[in-house]
Amino acid sequence: KNQVEQSPQSLIILEGKNCTLQCNYTVSPFSNLRWYKQDTGRGPVSLTIMTFSENTKSNGRYTATLDADTKQSSLHITASQLSDSASYICVVLSDYNNNDMRFGAGTRLTVKP
Amino acid sequence: GAVVSQHPSWVICKSGTSVKIECRSLDFQATTMFWYRQFPKQSLMLMATSNEGSKATYEQGVEKDKFLINHASLTLSTLTVTSAHPEDSSFYICSASSAGGSYEQYFGPGTRLTVT
Numbered sequence: 001k002n003q004v005e006q007s008p009q010s011l012i013i014l015e016g017k018n019c020t021l022q023c024n025y026t027v028s029p030f031s032n033l034r035w036y037k038q039d040t041g042r043g044p045v046s047l048t049i050m051t052f053s054e055n056t057k058s059n060g061r062y063t064a065t066l067d068a069d070t071k072q073s074s075l076h077i078t079a080s081q082l083s084d085s086a087s088y089i090c091v092v093l094s095d096y097n098n099n100d101m102r103f104g105a106g107t108r109l110t111v112k113p
Numbered sequence: 114g115a116v117v118s119q120h121p122s123w124v125i126c127k128s129g130t131s132v133k134i135e136c137r138s139l140d141f142q143a144t145t146m147f148w149y150r151q152f153p154k155q156s157l158m159l160m161a162t163s164n165e166g167s168k169a170t171y172e173q174g175v176e177k178d179k180f181l182i183n184h185a186s187l188t189l190s191t192l193t194v195t196s197a198h199p200e201d202s203s204f205y206i207c208s209a210s211s212a213g214g215s216y217e218q219y220f221g222p223g224t225r226l227t228v229t
Contacts, residue, residue, distance in 0.1 A: 039225065042222050043119075043208075044220045046218075089156060
């Protein structure tokens with residue numbers, strides 16, 4: 001069973017709308033949680049990195065939240081743009097040596113005009 | 114920001130041949146590099162972790178004799194797919210991190226391998 005579960009699997013929204021992607025994890029111990037954006041045929045690009053003590057972190061129109069007690073994270077995208085169409089991957093690190101990354105399956109977001 | 118490049122970006126080869134993929138950290142020294150493969154509509158799967166000057170550590174189920182990894186310098190790691198078969202066709206992505214326990218892992222743009 002995957003220790004990082006993302007929902008929804010896919011999402012279609014209209015340009016300009018907001019959306020929220022979810023990530024639940026059971027990984028333990030916990031080091032940090034990351035959200036990546038991956039365009040089709042490209043490598044992932046980091047959006048946010050959150051440690052245990054951080055509840056919210058923003059990067060432009062992207063805002064990530066983390067509830068380490070319930071082991072849930074969300075990525076909120078504001079005023080979506082066509083270029084936001086991509087897969088968004090939640091990754092949880094289990095160790096402090098950066099070598100144990102647990103990947104979610106990703107949410108495929110499509111923004112339509 | 115830190116940049117990781119991969120070469121080639123795509124390659125087509127015949128079954129039975131070997132293919133080498135390069136991963137370079139362009140503006141930082143990467144003490145650790147990671148190799149992933151990704152099948153369509155699936156997430157990344159870690160294949161191996163390599164530290165500069167050391168033998169790579171392979172994940173369970175990954176054949177080390179088939180996927181040869183060399184990390185000879187702090188800026189270059191190579192993945193060689195030996196005796197490639199059609200089932201090796203995939204998207205191969207590398208990532209790199211620098212020394213010091215940094216949180217960040219920087220991903221390359223990926224290499225699309227098609228074995229015919």
